[in-house]
Amino acid sequence: SQQGEEDPQALSIQEGENATMNCSYKTSINNLQWYRQNSGRGLVHLILIRSNEREKHSGRLRVTLDTSKKSSSLLITASRAADTASYFCAYGPGANSKLTFGKGITLSVRP
Amino acid sequence: DVKVTQSSRYLVKRTGEKVFLECVQDMDHENMFWYRQDPGLGLRLIYFSYDVKMKEKGDISEGYSVSREKKERFSLILESASTNQTSMYLCASSPGTGTEAFFGQGTRLTVV
Numbered sequence: 001s002q003q004g005e006e007d008p009q010a011l012s013i014q015e016g017e018n019a020t021m022n023c024s025y026k027t028s029i030n031n032l033q034w035y036r037q038n039s040g041r042g043l044v045h046l047i048l049i050r051s052n053e054r055e056k057h058s059g060r061l062r063v064t065l066d067t068s069k070k071s072s073s074l075l076i077t078a079s080r081a082a083d084t085a086s087y088f089c090a091y092g093p094g095a096n097s098k099l100t101f102g103k104g105i106t107l108s109v110r111p
Numbered sequence: 112d113v114k115v116t117q118s119s120r121y122l123v124k125r126t127g128e129k130v131f132l133e134c135v136q137d138m139d140h141e142n143m144f145w146y147r148q149d150p151g152l153g154l155r156l157i158y159f160s161y162d163v164k165m166k167e168k169g170d171i172s173e174g175y176s177v178s179r180e181k182k183e184r185f186s187l188i189l190e191s192a193s194t195n196q197t198s199m200y201l202c203a204s205s206p207g208t209g210t211e212a213f214f215g216q217g218t219r220l221t222v223v
Contacts, residue, residue, distance in 0.1 A: 003153065003155070003170070033211060033212075035212075035214075040217070040219075041216060041217065042115075042201060042214035042215050042216045042217050043154075043201070043203075043212075043214045044214070045211035045212065045213070048210075048211055088153065088154065090154075090212070098144070098156050098159045098167065098169060099144060099156070099159075099203075099205070099212055100156065101146070101153050101154035101155075101156075102153055103151065103152060103153030104153045104154075
């Protein structure tokens with residue numbers, strides 16, 4: 001399987017703390033994306049980083065990519081209870097290619 | 112806003128039935144995907160399509176087929192439903208290479 005792995009599988013933090021989630025993948029990639037899923041719902045895209053980028057920011061989100069280590073991290077700063085959700089990394093090798101997802105990280109933010 | 116609509120939120124079918132899950136997107140996207148999501152296994156790709164009538168198998172295509180006769184519609188077919196196909200099924204679409212995917216709300220299928 002080419003499925004990626006996120007780490008940790010579950011994370012519980014206090015509101016206001018930062019949350020760091022990691023993703024490792026196995027193939028060469030064109031880009032890597034992070035998604036969020038609230039319980040029982042579809043996934044929502046958060047941020048995309050291209051293979052020639054090393055870091056990207058969007059609001060309270062910061063994502064890094066290390067293609068030499070085939071890994072990415074997602075940092076959520078100043079977390080809120082509303083950030084409680086499952087987070088997935090996803091990636092694809094290029095044109096007209098399938099998008100492979102990891103197994104997900106469950107984040108709980110305590111008020 | 113992009114909208115990806117799956118025909119049912121919840122579905123209960125009997126073992127051996129032929130099951131159709133429908134997905135429609137309204138943004139003229141080239142790519143469409145079907146995933147199933149199971150606890151502890153994340154999302155696993157069943158099939159994807161990068162153009163009308165074009166399809167490629169994903170990681171777990173056995174027992175499934177798909178149809179894409181029109182660009183906006185991508186159907187997942189369970190030829191003969193089995194209890195191990197009880198799962199959450201997620202459809203997604205994307206405009207093309209290296210772009211974000213938009214997901215439907217999911218169909219929770221129970222096969223009894």
